[in-house]
Amino acid sequence: MICIPVISNNLADALHDMAEASKFADIIELRTDYIKNVDLKCLLERRTKPVIVTNRPVREGGKYDGSEEDRIALLKLAIQLQADYVDIEHDSVRHLCGDTERRVPTTGKTKLIVSYHNFRETPGDLTDIHKKLSQSGADIVKIVTHANNITDNVRIYSILQQSRMPTISFCMGELGIISRILYKRFGSYLTFASLRTGKESAPGQISIHELLNTYQARRQDKQSAIYGLIGNPVSHSISPIIHNTLFKEMNLNSIYVPFKVDNIGEFIREFRGLDVKGYSVTIPHKESVVNHLDAIDPIAEKIGAVNTIVNKDGQLTGFNTDCEAAIKVLEGVNQASAKSLGNAYLKGKKVAIVGAGGAARAIAFGLKGRQAQITIINRNYERAQSLAGDVGCLARKFDDIQAFDTDILINATPVGMFPNINETPIGKNKLKPNMTVFDTIYNPIETKLLNDAGSQGCIIVNGLSMFVHQAAAQFKLWTGRMPSVETIESIARGKLTNRRSIITNESSFKKNY
Ligand code: NAP
Numbered sequence: 001m002i003c004i005p006v007i008s009n010n011l012a013d014a015l016h017d018m019a020e021a022s023k024f025a026d027i028i029e030l031r032t033d034y035i036k037n038v039d040l041k042c043l044l045e046r047r048t049k050p051v052i053v054t055n056r057p058v059r060e061g062g063k064y065d066g067s068e069e070d071r072i073a074l075l076k077l078a079i080q081l082q083a084d085y086v087d088i089e090h091d092s093v094r095h096l097c098g099d100t101e102r103r104v105p106t107t108g109k110t111k112l113i114v115s116y117h118n119f120r121e122t123p124g125d126l127t128d129i130h131k132k133l134s135q136s137g138a139d140i141v142k143i144v145t146h147a148n149n150i151t152d153n154v155r156i157y158s159i160l161q162q163s164r165m166p167t168i169s170f171c172m173g174e175l176g177i178i179s180r181i182l183y184k185r186f187g188s189y190l191t192f193a194s195l196r197t198g199k200e201s202a203p204g205q206i207s208i209h210e211l212l213n214t215y216q217a218r219r220q221d222k223q224s225a226i227y228g229l230i231g232n233p234v235s236h237s238i239s240p241i242i243h244n245t246l247f248k249e250m251n252l253n254s255i256y257v258p259f260k261v262d263n264i265g266e267f268i269r270e271f272r273g274l275d276v277k278g279y280s281v282t283i284p285h286k287e288s289v290v291n292h293l294d295a296i297d298p299i300a301e302k303i304g305a306v307n308t309i310v311n312k313d314g315q316l317t318g319f320n321t322d323c324e325a326a327i328k329v330l331e332g333v334n335q336a337s338a339k340s341l342g343n344a345y346l347k348g349k350k351v352a353i354v355g356a357g358g359a360a361r362a363i364a365f366g367l368k369g370r371q372a373q374i375t376i377i378n379r380n381y382e383r384a385q386s387l388a389g390d391v392g393c394l395a396r397k398f399d400d401i402q403a404f405d406t407d408i409l410i411n412a413t414p415v416g417m418f419p420n421i422n423e424t425p426i427g428k429n430k431l432k433p434n435m436t437v438f439d440t441i442y443n444p445i446e447t448k449l450l451n452d453a454g455s456q457g458c459i460i461v462n463g464l465s466m467f468v469h470q471a472a473a474q475f476k477l478w479t480g481r482m483p484s485v486e487t488i489e490s491i492a493r494g495k496l497t498n499r500r501s502i503i504t505n506e507s508s509f510k511k512n513y
Pocket of ligand 1: 286322355356379380411415417425440441463468
């Protein structure tokens, strides 16, 4: 179930938000600690969905700063008024029950959620905490902790798997977002989502819009296959919307989430327990992840970088779909000659690659396979030489004018990527008419480099086309089914354009006020 908390600070807004939230949620949480002069009877009478009444004190991360007596009195009133659920903090149960009674004197309708919140960490004794809460008279146990490490989510998953009674559990904070999204797969009784951005009642809570649209949360169940993106940062990735939309369109019971990872070795080890079926891998883990897998596909091994992981019966194998995607895009630039020449279109072409990281490696090895004449140009010249040595091609320095005497010029650095959209790695004077200029960056789709190249009469190729092909290839590796590249491109364009207009609106808002 999905619960939307109402955190309005007056009765009129609370009634409005409760009605709005009821259109999307299964349960509404009335955070009475936020609502001034709360009229509980009025709110409960007007409910159309089951309601949790919560009156959270400041010590447990809430807003209530009055007397404990008054706070508990409101919860007792909620029980009298037959609220569907009342949330009581684990250390206050006895105040609600009375000293002698173990059970709360409810009318029989109200279910009791006994909750534990930890805003600092996910403590080591989760099993003991769960046991204590289970024996407190609770109908439902709630354990909410703060994730300081992505692996804390796995510990929450274990608690939920072991639990014999209904339990709500997830991690707060950016690193805990996956436990909120994967609530059904993890076995949590419910998850929380905000009515809209800015209406969060706790750190890391995502909006109902994101939960339902980006993550297609309603399609999830206990058997859903988990896929995800390993990287850092990952919060602005468009991969979740792409893969979750494809899963929906192809009717696959799967869900794709972002994993913000610092320590790749620890992550791969700990998440084996969750049986994640496949990963995309992005900056900065494409090269380091190679050492933590069970097998590597020969092409990825040669490149020394993995952007896709497939889990087959617990065996993790690394692949590289960037290589194949970049070649497909370059061969598609001049479709007529590419068709007539087949794989020979790139043979003998002079190609300069700016950059010597993971993307440059994948593209360079792909081009080598097509017998192109490759030159690597990189800020760190030793790194350029090292890649050129591995591939068997030339390395040149940025200030070497000959380096840019080329048929095809490829930017494989992040220079010009959002938010630094006015930067370019290559001066306009180096761009010559009829040169093909391919920028691997896809956010923005039209980079400064491509704008400059267009105005100089070059043939331009954006990074979105490569992104679309690598995403399609990885989807096929995971599921055995090839998605439509047109669908992927249209989802990606929609998301990137929408994001740009939101950013433009935000900046004009800031300017105006
Ligand atoms: P990476 O492994 O971190 O390599 C980054 C490269 O960029 C290095 O060679 C680095 O040079 C160079 N670089 C970074 N900042 C620079 C600067 N300010 N000036 C000059 N050079 C700079 O990253 P990656 O995975 O290869 O990704 C590189 C780019 O490719 C990113 O923009 C990414 O979005 C894009 N990409 C696109 C796709 C797609 O599907 N379209 C797929 C993969 C990657 P040093 O060696 O001197 O540090």
